[in-house]
Amino acid sequence: MSLEILNAFKYYKKHTFVHNLDPRTKLFFAVVYTVIALFFVDIIPLLIIFLTLIPLLISSKLMKQWFKSIKSLSFLYLLIIILNTLFYPNQGLSFAISMLLRIIIMLTSFSIFFLTVDPNDLALSFIKMKIPYEYAFSFSLAYRFVPTIAVEARNIIDAQQSRGYEMQKKGIISQIKNLFPLLIPLIVNSIKRAFNVAEALESRAFGSENERSFYFDIRMSIKDILFMIYLILLLAAFVNLIIFINTGGALIYCPWLVWGLPV
Amino acid sequence: MEVFSVIFIHNIRYAYPNGTVALKNISLRIEKGEFVAIMGQNGAGKTSLIRTLNGLIRPTEGAIYINGVNAESKTIAELSRNVGVIFQNPSHQLFSNTLEDEIKFSLKTLDLSKEEIQSKTEETLEEFNLLKFRERSPLNLSGGESKKLAIASIICRDPEILIFDEPTLGQDAREIEFFIKLLEKERKKGKTIVIVTHNIEFTYEYIPRTILMARGKIIADGPTHNILTNRALVEKGSLVLPQIYRFIEGLNKVGIDVPRGLFSEQQVVEFVDEFLTKRLSK
Numbered sequence: 337m338s339l340e341i342l343n344a345f346k347y348y349k350k351h352t353f354v355h356n357l358d359p360r361t362k363l364f365f366a367v368v369y370t371v372i373a374l375f376f377v378d379i380i381p382l383l384i385i386f387l388t389l390i391p392l393l394i395s396s397k398l399m400k401q402w403f404k405s406i407k408s409l410s411f412l413y414l415l416i417i418i419l420n421t422l423f424y425p426n427q428g429l430s431f432a433i434s435m436l437l438r439i440i441i442m443l444t445s446f447s448i449f450f451l452t453v454d455p456n457d458l459a460l461s462f463i464k465m466k467i468p469y470e471y472a473f474s475f476s477l478a479y480r481f482v483p484t485i486a487v488e489a490r491n492i493i494d495a496q497q498s499r500g501y502e503m504q505k506k507g508i509i510s511q512i513k514n515l516f517p518l519l520i521p522l523i524v525n526s527i528k529r530a531f532n533v534a535e536a537l538e539s540r541a542f543g544s545e546n547e548r549s550f551y552f553d554i555r556m557s558i559k560d561i562l563f564m565i566y567l568i569l570l571l572a573a574f575v576n577l578i579i580f581i582n583t584g585g586a587l588i589y590c591p592w593l594v595w596g597l598p599v
Numbered sequence: 600m601e602v603f604s605v606i607f608i609h610n611i612r613y614a615y616p617n618g619t620v621a622l623k624n625i626s627l628r629i630e631k632g633e634f635v636a637i638m639g640q641n642g643a644g645k646t647s648l649i650r651t652l653n654g655l656i657r658p659t660e661g662a663i664y665i666n667g668v669n670a671e672s673k674t675i676a677e678l679s680r681n682v683g684v685i686f687q688n689p690s691h692q693l694f695s696n697t698l699e700d701e702i703k704f705s706l707k708t709l710d711l712s713k714e715e716i717q718s719k720t721e722e723t724l725e726e727f728n729l730l731k732f733r734e735r736s737p738l739n740l741s742g743g744e745s746k747k748l749a750i751a752s753i754i755c756r757d758p759e760i761l762i763f764d765e766p767t768l769g770q771d772a773r774e775i776e777f778f779i780k781l782l783e784k785e786r787k788k789g790k791t792i793v794i795v796t797h798n799i800e801f802t803y804e805y806i807p808r809t810i811l812m813a814r815g816k817i818i819a820d821g822p823t824h825n826i827l828t829n830r831a832l833v834e835k836g837s838l839v840l841p842q843i844y845r846f847i848e849g850l851n852k853v854g855i856d857v858p859r860g861l862f863s864e865q866q867v868v869e870f871v872d873e874f875l876t877k878r879l880s881k
Binding site: 488491492494495496497498499500501502516517520521524525528 | 655675683688704705708756
């Protein structure tokens, strides 16, 4: 069940507006949304930010997958709500809801990024950003192995359960102890695989040439530029908004912007 | 409906969450003490089928009875006492500091006393010739030895049904010999044994009953010597005829009369030996 979160980052080839954007544009998009989500602590502005994400989700046909991955973190949301409501000095519940929205915005924007970027293009775009090939490659390799490791985890759980291992145990200490039979084989196998992959790469002459050529290429198109301009305008608008709120203007002219629940 | 076979599968179907159907209309009966091979192409549903037997996956339709009890009502831990499944890759389950601990981990789930666990561990290590490695880490055993340990860690729990997934894969001749002896021993104790394998020669020589699967269905179920020598079935299951069978066929073709009922390598070698000495002495 806990592996559901991985669905948030699994790429499927599709041809929609967002899918066809350049990976760099999409990385910029994810960063912009994360930054503006961090500006605000009020419910209404965060809600507006979140609403601007919905058209993108719909147009890239990701609603279902997105909803599944958001749902899989419900325990975290519960934790955020309870802890903030109890321990935040005033208007705890409002603050908790804002923080929840913040997390969801960040998760959504990065999940849009990972769901729509082909891992191969990702490495390419890193290289275009002047990151050395070895690092770019190891990143895309790590990314590519996420589903493999998910399958392996499933097999390990099955193998251990076949010898009487029980997943649910009472008490925090025995729960932690209970992870060893799963984590040790997983880590050991991952390390073994890393060595195998390294050997396979070396035997195909990885790194023998300093200058590397690529069969595929990625290019910024007019769509990318338009989308980037939109993002910059969005960023500018929200920067204005945060200045408006912080200087007290909102409190006088648009009190609804800083509206919060009485508790 | 009679439900007292050791394994009784009634019309099960299983589809993965993504919609792929892995098992379709599978009905099956395996009696106590039987020795059965499940064969078929990769992706035919063999592994899914054995996973349903100890509850790792639950069929979406139909029912499974283990010893006459509906498996649906039991947890994986409860089922694993009766059904021991030994998976292909031993590195998926070895994690302890020493071999001894690895065996003890399997035994601890059985409500045994400390003394019983200790004596059972000794017994198992002895049986599998692993006593000399008892203090070693299971992570730096050789491939064959770690497979042995994985098998030991299930057999020590003494389940009455043993299910092996590709046990002969990557084993050398000696290890296979050890495995065959082990199977004989377990069969004498009255265990029911099911083996999923691609090893046609192994099945032909040792396993009396074969279940052949293709695309999630059972396409044949019966005596191995009927199934593996049936060209149409063998083709449908993406297998090839056993070497020994083809050899005998070849001998027949050149006019040498081979008596019926020769299935093992040894029998055929003996026959050819006898035949040649007779010929040469003429």
